[in-house]
Amino acid sequence: MADAYPVAPKNLGNDNPETDGSTPIVNAPQPDTAVEAVLRVAVEAPLADTFDYLPPIDAPLARLRPGQRLLVPFGRGSRVGILMAIVDRSTHPADKLRRVERVLDAEPLLDEPDLKLLAWAATYYQQPIGEALFAAIPARLRDPEPLPVETAPGLQATASGRVLDLETLARAPKQRALLDALRSEPEGLTLDELTARLGDSRSAIRALRSKGWITDVQLARAADSVAETPPLAGPELHAEQEAAVEAVQAAFGTFGAFLLDGVTGSGKTEVYIRLIESVIAQGRQALVVVPEIGLTPQLRERFRTRLPGPIAVLHSALKAGERERNWLRAARGEADLILGTRSAVLAPIPRLGLIVVDEEHDDSLKQQDGLRYSGRDLAVRRAQLAGCPVVLGSATPSLETLHNARLGRYGRLRLTERAGGARPPTISILDIRNQPLRAGLSPVLREHMQAELAAGNQILLFLNRRGYAPVLSCHACGWVGECPHCDARLTLHLSERRLWCHHCGWSCLQPGRCPKCKSLELRMLGRGTERLEEELIELFPETRIARLDRDSTRRRGELGRVLDAVRKGETQILLGTQMLAKGHDFPGVTLVGILELDQSLYAGDFRAAERTAQLIVQVAGRAGRAERPGRVVLQTRHPEHPLLQSLLREGYSGFADAALRERAEAELPPYSHLALARAEAPDPEDALAFLRRARELGERLAGDSGAILLLGPIPAPMERRAGRHRAQLLIQCAERPRLQRFLTRWVSDVRTLSRRKGLRWSLDVDPRDLL
Ligand SMILES: Nc1ncnc2c1ncn2[C@@H]1O[C@H](COP(=O)(O)OP(=O)(O)OP(=O)(O)O)[C@@H](O)[C@H]1O
Ligand SMILES: [Zn+2]
Structure with missing residues (x-):
């Protein structure tokens, strides 16, 4: 976990506005001073404000424009900053202002609208503007280097x-x-x-x-090697796709937000492609944001073969050089399509004409450290600023987005049927209490599997737990392998002969004897994907089986190889974790088995039900996507669970209606807005104590109108993680602007609190989980 607010070096004058002339000036209340011109510069520093400087000696003012990088004196050294504004007076005395050393870019790196978006994000997520700006540019440009010319x-x-x-x-x-x-x-x-x-x-x-x-x-270098072959033609759109495309096209050139609510396999991607084609034909660029691009090489390929122009791919797994090149292609308007994960929403795109957020419900669209932004929400804001439409697509829309659609803020476009004549899969719930399980599979599921294999069809098995066994325990004394740094058990990975902590990454060799009583009777309890694979090989010896999880795809190229083999029909059973749920199109799969979801049915987070429903529907959606119909079998020990029942009877939309009613009653999002303050420290009591003081400050600000609720602090659900003790304080308010005003004042108050050594804290606005 990264520091949210690293301690400012002493000489920044953070706690001490009386600067000594050797430091930049923090915007502390001081008399107004008129000078030649004052440059307001954002620097990557743990402070909320911009810093004022005098223009450099050698550069005429006319050459300065917001969005350029400047080298500025900072503390005892210099730093790269970004020019935000040129103003005619500073709130600091002129003789205390220092001069910009050098202008680094002839042309602004970020345009006016980019700066606006980033400034908005910084304010909304209560982060220093510098952090937002530097999150938006490639790492190398944080150094005083010129823009690379390739x-x-x-x-x-x-x-x-x-x-x-x-x-x-x-x-x-x-x-x-x-x-x-x-x-x-x-x-x-x-x-x-x-x-x-x-x-x-x-x-x-x-x-x-x-x-x-x-x-x-x-x-x-040319923008991108433009495909030598002309783009492939797509299928003829069905009526609902046609209507969706037309509705969005009608909004080209203006802001409009749309929910593309289309069942799995209904052809949402095809709708995106048509919209992108037509926006490119108008001379504009399109931005497509996806949760995890590495997991869906197929999607990228589809865009490549179907679109004529250059594509810039942006995600964190790219090598730095490639990422930088692609970023520049986006920024210079050379790429027609920018396809990336959440950070792509921050990239400069001068001719932006359309934004698509695919799988808008997915949690990985939310950044979990630093500037904790929602890629989806920023996409909507960005479309507003750019005056272009934004399409949020999902088969399982988030409750927030459904709520916005109901209120009429978002247009709702529906695709109710599968494309190309495929039928929706039938889902059945299988009660496995008192069933003789083998490899965790009930007799009924095993029979279905035999039948499908005999018919030459493919099967997906979903088990959301990697490793061999989640528990290693001693039969003699009851010892259980636990992480020394976390409140968590260690998972056995048999192929590596190691125990791993899935929370902090700590690991040790698999012990041969119980570390406590030296007994040899160590038992592996429970089942992860590694074990399931081994058992399946025994149970279906003549069958080609492949596993898809983070461990099996660690080697470069392995993921693509596994997915290819499934698509070509070479793999008969594919088992895996939620990586299976990520939008893959496997036409030969007719049976999906969901082995165990009971834990997530009862997880504590208020979004647990929503997440579980989405997972079930997305995994189920991999079945029966072509001519052959699909069947989904969900094994559970809680067949009567209301979530499963409502999903079965009324599908996702019925579930969502019920879930929204519950949220309304409990005054939870989207019917209220949350922010979560987290603190962690090496000493058990420190984090709680810090948040208690933060709460006192908050109570003073909130007054007693009751509009702002402060809940906690409480220890985090996993109190100890990576050797640090964690606590959290929840802030809730029915009105977003009011919450925003409160947070801005509160955060600046909390920053003045003294902190014990090693204490870190952060604020998460619109948190996705409360862990
Ligand atoms: N109009 C159409 N006619 C025939 N086939 C189509 C049509 N539209 C899409 N398809 C095909 O149907 C399949 C599913 O389409 P697509 O991948 O676009 O759906 P999706 O809604 O994005 O799926 P999901 O989100 O569930 O992964 C693809 O193989 C696609 O080529
Ligand atoms: Zn751990």
């Missing part, structure tokens, strides 16, 4: 090559074609471009080079 090796015709009579090369057609191509491009062509046009021309290049007719040059 070059690639290329060739150019020389002066003699340009005037040569091409007939001289009549007997060397390849050389002739090459020279001809280069003469048509005065700056030259990159080797890649030449290969794309003429195929392998290495010997022709050598020949022309030796005659002095062409020469090597470094060229600015």
